[in-house]
Amino acid sequence: MVEKWVLDILACPACHAKVELVRDHWLVCQNAECRRKYPIRDDIPQMLIEEGDNYRDIAVEDLPAVS
Numbered sequence: 001m002v003e004k005w006v007l008d009i010l011a012c013p014a015c016h017a018k019v020e021l022v023r024d025h026w027l028v029c030q031n032a033e034c035r036r037k038y039p040i041r042d043d044i045p046q047m048l049i050e051e052g053d054n055y056r057d058i059a060v061e062d063l064p065a066v067s
Contacts, residue, residue, distance in 0.1 A: 002027075002040060012036055014049045025066040039066045 001024060010019050010027065017031035019038065027038040027045055029052070036052030037060070038045055055063065 001043060002045060006045075010045065010047065012038075012052070013047050014052060022060055023063070026060075026063050028060055037063060041066055 002021065007019075007021055007027075011017060012019055012029040012031065012034055014036055015029065015031045015034040017029050017034060019027040019029055022028050022037075025040050027040065027047070029036045029038075035056045036049070037055035037058065038047050038052045039055075040046065
């Protein structure tokens with residue numbers, strides 16, 4: 001689990017908007033135009049723009065389980 005203080009300082013690397021924790025395994029950019037979603041694997045946020053690009057067009061409710 002990502003600690004709250006880490007979540008408070010994280011921002012989307014593409015647009016610099018805040019990210020929100022979703023289902024304990026995803027960080028979702030709050031910028032409606034950006035729409036990037038970053039998985040958290042082994043408690044480490046995968047905050048690469050390319051990683052977020054992989055999930056741009058997937059609705060939050062359709063995000064896969066992260067292993």
